[in-house]
Amino acid sequence: MNLRNILLGAISVAAVAAMADSAAAQSTGTSATATAPAAAKIIQPLTMTAVSNTALNFGTVTLGTTASTVTLTAASTTTRGKTGDIVLVTSGAQSSAPSAAQFTAAGEPSAAITVTAADVTLTSGSNHLTVNPAFAGGSNASGTTTYVTALDNTGSLALPVGGTLNLPANMVAGAYSGTLSVTVTYN
Amino acid sequence: MRITKAALSICVGAAALAFCAQAYASSKADAPVAARIIERAGIDIVSPLLLPAVSTATVATAGTSGIATGTSARAVSSGVGNATLTIHGQSGDAVSMAVPETFRVVRDGGTEALTVKTNTSADGGALMNGDTMSVNVGGNVNLASGDGLVPGPYNGLLVVVVQYN
Numbered sequence: 001m002n003l004r005n006i007l008l009g010a011i012s013v014a015a016v017a018a019m020a021d022s023a024a025a026q027s028t029g030t031s032a033t034a035t036a037p038a039a040a041k042i043i044q045p046l047t048m049t050a051v052s053n054t055a056l057n058f059g060t061v062t063l064g065t066t067a068s069t070v071t072l073t074a075a076s077t078t079t080r081g082k083t084g085d086i087v088l089v090t091s092g093a094q095s096s097a098p099s100a101a102q103f104t105a106a107g108e109p110s111a112a113i114t115v116t117a118a119d120v121t122l123t124s125g126s127n128h129l130t131v132n133p134a135f136a137g138g139s140n141a142s143g144t145t146t147y148v149t150a151l152d153n154t155g156s157l158a159l160p161v162g163g164t165l166n167l168p169a170n171m172v173a174g175a176y177s178g179t180l181s182v183t184v185t186y187n
Numbered sequence: 188m189r190i191t192k193a194a195l196s197i198c199v200g201a202a203a204l205a206f207c208a209q210a211y212a213s214s215k216a217d218a219p220v221a222a223r224i225i226e227r228a229g230i231d232i233v234s235p236l237l238l239p240a241v242s243t244a245t246v247a248t249a250g251t252s253g254i255a256t257g258t259s260a261r262a263v264s265s266g267v268g269n270a271t272l273t274i275h276g277q278s279g280d281a282v283s284m285a286v287p288e289t290f291r292v293v294r295d296g297g298t299e300a301l302t303v304k305t306n307t308s309a310d311g312g313a314l315m316n317g318d319t320m321s322v323n324v325g326g327n328v329n330l331a332s333g334d335g336l337v338p339g340p341y342n343g344l345l346v347v348v349v350q351y352n
Binding site for chain 1: 211212213215216218219220221224225226227228281350
């Protein structure tokens with residue numbers, strides 16, 4: 001074996017070795033593998049239903065000369081109150097039974113939820129009145145009533161809705177109506 | 188970089204799934220709201236019931252069995268009139284009005300009393316034809332009901348009740 005052949009062989013081996021080294025580095029530098037746990041939970045869809053034939057009805061009052069309010073408690077059997085010089089009409093052909101609106105929320109048992117309702121505008125011709133809705137808990141701010149609560153252990157919650165009807169001093173007689181929208185969301 | 192149809196389908200499907208998930212995490216329902224304001228039922232007295240002043244005199248009459256005395260009376264004042272009342276209520280609604288058949292007037296500073304019998308243009312029930320309605324109440328005095336007809340002003344209170352039916 002002459003020196004030339006030895007050198008050629010060494011160069012070849014070195015080249016092969018270099019190529020082999022290069023091949024090993026690529027295989028470990030161009031891909032990587034890691035593992036992480038994965039989980040999923042399927043829960044009941046959330047629904048809100050208005051109980052049929054229930055309305056938020058403030059009943060009949062007589063005209064007043066000062067700013068007044070009519071209040072209904074958020075209960076299955078509501079209690080009506082008032083401020084100002086209006087008179088609550090409780091009998092006769094002009095009267096109608098006051099009532100709180102009734103809703104039912106259903107979904108995942110014991111799930112935390114948030115219930116919201118925006119202020120309602122009642123209209124009679126060109127005249128308008130404002131209603132601030134009220135739940136059994138929560139508070140009204142910036143035109144929206146918010147109530148943070150939870151479904152019971154069967155996944156249900158009865159939601160009566162009362163509120164405050166605001167009557168200005170220059171109130172106008174008439175039959176007023178509007179629509180209350182109540183939204184429930186999983187927390 | 189080219190996006191394959193399969194990859195695009197996966198993206199759209201994922202977005203739809205996210206939207207559906209949000210819909211089932213929130214729900215809304217509506218209910219009607221109602222309130223009614225009516226005119227206050229009330230009564231305004233436009234003018235009171237004014238009965239005429241009466242002058243009385245003892246009259247002696249000779250009869251076959253002797254002289255009998257009695258009392259004659261005549262009205263001597265003007266400016267009398269029925270009570271005029273304005274009823275306030277809700278147009279189209281029925282109201283009922285209760286006016287007493289009689290009421291008593293008593294002499295100022297005394298106890299002598301006279302009975303006034305009333306008459307009115309709208310006793311019982313009526314239908315409001317507008318927000319207001321005018322009603323008259325008159326009366327007449329039976330002087331024979333008086334106790335000795337002591338001179339003096341007599342005053343009393345006529346109470347009229349109006350209410351929605």
